[in-house]
Amino acid sequence: MTRTRFHQGLDDLKQKLLAMGGLAEQAVERAVRAYQTRDLSLCQVVLRDESKINAAERDVDEMSIDLLAMQQPMAIDLRFIVACIKINADLERVGDQAVNIAERVMDLATRPDSTLEVDIPRMAQFSISMVRDALNAFLTADVNLAQTVLERDDLVDNMNREIFEAVDLAMSQSNSNHRTLLDTLIVARNLERVADHATNIAEDVIFWVRGADVRHHAQS
Amino acid sequence: MTRTRFHQGLDDLKQKLLAMGGLAEQAVERAVRAYQTRDLSLCQVVLRDESKINAAERDVDEMSIDLLAMQQPMAIDLRFIVACIKINADLERVGDQAVNIAERVMDLATRPDSTLEVDIPRMAQFSISMVRDALNAFLTADVNLAQTVLERDDLVDNMNREIFEAVDLAMSQSNSNHRTLLDTLIVARNLERVADHATNIAEDVIFWVRGADVRHHAQS
Numbered sequence: 491m492t493r494t495r496f497h498q499g500l501d502d503l504k505q506k507l508l509a510m511g512g513l514a515e516q517a518v519e520r521a522v523r524a525y526q527t528r529d530l531s532l533c534q535v536v537l538r539d540e541s542k543i544n545a546a547e548r549d550v551d552e553m554s555i556d557l558l559a560m561q562q563p564m565a566i567d568l569r570f571i572v573a574c575i576k577i578n579a580d581l582e583r584v585g586d587q588a589v590n591i592a593e594r595v596m597d598l599a600t601r602p603d604s605t606l607e608v609d610i611p612r613m614a615q616f617s618i619s620m621v622r623d624a625l626n627a628f629l630t631a632d633v634n635l636a637q638t639v640l641e642r643d644d645l646v647d648n649m650n651r652e653i654f655e656a657v658d659l660a661m662s663q664s665n666s667n668h669r670t671l672l673d674t675l676i677v678a679r680n681l682e683r684v685a686d687h688a689t690n691i692a693e694d695v696i697f698w699v700r701g702a703d704v705r706h707h708a709q710s
Numbered sequence: 711m712t713r714t715r716f717h718q719g720l721d722d723l724k725q726k727l728l729a730m731g732g733l734a735e736q737a738v739e740r741a742v743r744a745y746q747t748r749d750l751s752l753c754q755v756v757l758r759d760e761s762k763i764n765a766a767e768r769d770v771d772e773m774s775i776d777l778l779a780m781q782q783p784m785a786i787d788l789r790f791i792v793a794c795i796k797i798n799a800d801l802e803r804v805g806d807q808a809v810n811i812a813e814r815v816m817d818l819a820t821r822p823d824s825t826l827e828v829d830i831p832r833m834a835q836f837s838i839s840m841v842r843d844a845l846n847a848f849l850t851a852d853v854n855l856a857q858t859v860l861e862r863d864d865l866v867d868n869m870n871r872e873i874f875e876a877v878d879l880a881m882s883q884s885n886s887n888h889r890t891l892l893d894t895l896i897v898a899r900n901l902e903r904v905a906d907h908a909t910n911i912a913e914d915v916i917f918w919v920r921g922a923d924v925r926h927h928a929q930s
């Protein structure tokens with residue numbers, strides 16, 4: 491096992507993790523599109539593809555452990571592998587949120603439309619862009635981009651609170667479509683969790699790059 | 711660095727993680743007690759102690775990385791350290807759920823009591839016992855106990871669904887105390903997430919112990 495083969499292994503791990511990120515992102519996008527269009531067949535696709543994400547999670551874990559076992563990694567590589575293990579767990583849970591949203595859409599499909607003035611698609615776009623940027627920060631080791639993801643988390647929390655208050659207000663005015671409102675509320679919370687996971691991923695990128703930087707400066 | 715010192719390090723890591731588990735469990739217990747008694751000072755304690763849990767998370771991560779860097783661990787030790795890193799992330803998020811519950815209690819404290827027939831304390835006890843048993847399974851490397859935690863997850867999901875339907879029904883009958891109902895619904899979902907994290911921890915215990923067993927059998 492040469493250093494070169496080890497670094498090839500690190501690169502394979504990165505690619506595998508990014509591919510998994512793509513699957514998780516796609517699942518959320520599909521669930522949100524299903525929400526907008528009430529498309530039940532798209533919900534089924536999201537439910538079906540969950541097992542792909544779970545399989546990818548196991549692969550990434552095994553690749554990470556194999557790399558840790560192969561040779562004594564340098565500090566920067568060690569932090570990279572640990573970051574991959576943590577990001578992996580978060581991506582799998584992003585996929586879980588897509589499934590949760592799809593399940594709410596299946597419940598919503600049988601209910602009357604709500605006239606609630608909440609912009610779920612906007613919140614979804616915002617949360618998905620946080621996942622995408624966290625993964626881009628991981629790809630390019632970009633601490634500044636990761637930092638912008640952290641800063642956006644408060645905005646998603648605010649959107650979530652606004653939707654909670656809007657649902658509360660709508661319910662105080664009428665209880666005719668409360669089930670639709672409840673489902674909408676849950677979808678908003680699921681999207682907030684997607685953003686939480688994006689934030690965790692961004693923190694892991696910073697942990698990896700900054701930890702390495704600190705060490706680099708100490709040696710110079 | 712001798713093997714003995716390395717194993718001392720593994721033991722310190724385990725103790726540190728269990729202590730962190732104790733903090734997270736305690737935070738959920740306090741938040742639930744605050745829910746039952748509408749005790750706002752207890753909510754403040756939960757909010758204040760979140761930083762302790764976050765600090766413990768950082769310590770466990772650093773201890774894990776130091777151990778990985780110190781020597782080339784054997785497969786079983788490697789899986790143990792990786793399991794610690796993953797369990798650590800879940801415990802921190804159990805603490806987050808306690809904070810979320812405390813925030814709902816602070817909202818509830820200003821509202822009239824609900825007459826909703828849902829047993830949040832029962833669901834809480836159930837979820838907390840899953841965390842406790844997952845940590846005990848970790849302490850004693852007990853795959854069977856970890857397995858029982860996995861099996862209980864469906865029961866918590868059912869409780870969560872029952873509470874959703876109970877809230878839905880109560881709302882269809884009246885919209886006078888819908889805010890209380892919404893808060894109760896969110897608390898139930900927070901508890902379901904606590905159980906999810908317990909399930910993740912149990913899976914990590916199985917991954918650690920079984921992985922080692924598999925390897926052991928392959929060599930024998």
